[in-house]
Amino acid sequence: MAAEQHDIIVIGSGFGGATLAARLVAAGARVTLLERGPWRDTDAIRAASIAGRAPLPAGKHFFSHALRRVSASWLPGGQINLHHDGLFDLHYDRQLSMLCSSGVGGGSHVYSAMNVRPVDGYWNGHHDNVCSESLAPHYDWILKQMGSRTAASSSALIPNNIVTDSRRPVWMNVAGVRQPEMGFRFGDGSFSNNSFFGSQDNSKVTLDERLLLPLLERGLNVRDRHEVRDICQTEQGFRLVVMDHKHNRMHTLLARRVVLAAGTLNTLRLLFASRARGSLNGMPALGLGIGGNGDVPAYWACNESGRDYSLGTPCHGRFALDNDATDLTRYGLNGVDCIPMPPTLRARLKRDLVLVGMGADSADGIARWQNGKLSLQYRQQNSPVLADIYRAFDRISALSGKKVYFLRSRPITVHPFGGVRLGQNSASSVISARGEVHDIPGLFVADGSALPAAPGVPPSMTIAAWAGHVAAQLSSSSSSSQQEVA
């Protein structure tokens, strides 16, 4: 069988890959999107009669479909593959652990739907040809696509909305705290089981149904359960080795241009592994500038009688403590109904809360590839924001008299970024203002690994905005090359 030839292959279908594919197809490009995970069996995808859907982890499918892979340097071979259709990947590292997701639509299935812009000027100063002003239209585009708006003004009937919660402790300040816009169907959505384990009824807006489904009719070629194993630069472009998990078959695909949007963790793995095999060369700054976006998740055992905090929007909203600028967000254990467990335990968990502190860390971590395994060097003492969040959690413990549990010496993030960062030259960065790898023409990066600094807020919109920017570069180079041909 002869290998297929493609114009543009996009690897990954999360906020980077889905946005980029949508923008390119809208501009008339022929795009093939490869996603290692499956289409998820939600109402919208079922209604579209997409074949081979995999369930979200819920009920009898919870334990089989929750985890896809666990990786750690001390595991044999560096990883254990649990289920090809599992939702989460966990990478354990002493210095920085990472949790990411898998499936068509990527992180939009498991995120808290917070659609937030970073601080003003975030994009300034990293490259002469990239600035916040030039990225602004791309934020506007994705926020509009996700139907993003804040919960506060929409309805007082939303359960556990932090702004309208009459039983909120007085020290949990919301005055002057900007509440996040959310990609959520406030009007007709349901207020349960819509967050960390996916949203079966599409109350939460996800990328598969919002961006990708409509594009299938316009020629977007989505191949689910296709995992890229190697990217090799050739004279004509790139040769990709792809495992088709549906048919348990390895394929070789050829592409003129490739866009990596597999998520920070997997983009790093793919680039490191390809370089180690000799398939790619250069990239001396690969692995520099890793960060965890200051994520500190915590479990607050508040055990508030008569409450069911699992109801509501994917996040309850943001709050602050007196004389403390730390960015804190409150969540219920939304989705706890999906997990098989004794009723008494479930009732207890519904009375507890999850807190997440977030902020711009120093982004000075380093990823390395050693014996076929990814290892991370990340010194949390270099990022004062983490200590600030720890202090805030300690204060909450003291103020409430209820324990807040968190990992003080084992940072874990659901928002890893960097390692393939944007910059002026190949000595200190990997990609240019076009999103193209400095010394590998035709290879682009459009996910969190490209970010040059910590957004300090949930990065989904920032990743999507960057992908929109890269799509614009690709479109303009396509049209200029077509003009040259003409």
Next chain:
Amino acid sequence: MTSLATNAHTHLNDWRDAELAELFSTLPAGEAPSGYLHGRLFAVRGLGALPRPLAGAIYKLLSTPINPWRGKSFHGEQGSNHLLWLHGPALGHYRIGKQNGMDGQPSLWLDYNVDRNPSLLRAIRGEARQLRQGQWLCRMLWQNDRGQTTLLWFTLQGAQHGR
């Protein structure tokens, strides 16, 4: 071997014949290698029905000293296989040329039909194409009256890349 060499080989060692043929069809013939090259074999005919992990384990085993074949040497238009160690005893010699392979694309062609070989080995042909810098993917063929049959696949890797 360094991790580079290990990666290059283990990358392919659980692949099936049809998958390797698809990859092979995308590769350029490239220039003929020169000197001594480490070899590792996989996708042996008859083992294709085995589950991938089992096949991978067998090929990993065949890369240990249990299998005496260590690699090949290329000197101008002639070459040989080497046993026990890379510069060890030579067995199975071939002429090196260029011609279209089984899929009609140009390949480096290893023709074992030379006088020095025992008659059994003279029916062997080899095709090689450049996988990456310093690495070649090759298939061993059996030539008879009915045509050519793939016996197995192997990679060759230059000593400078492998050590």
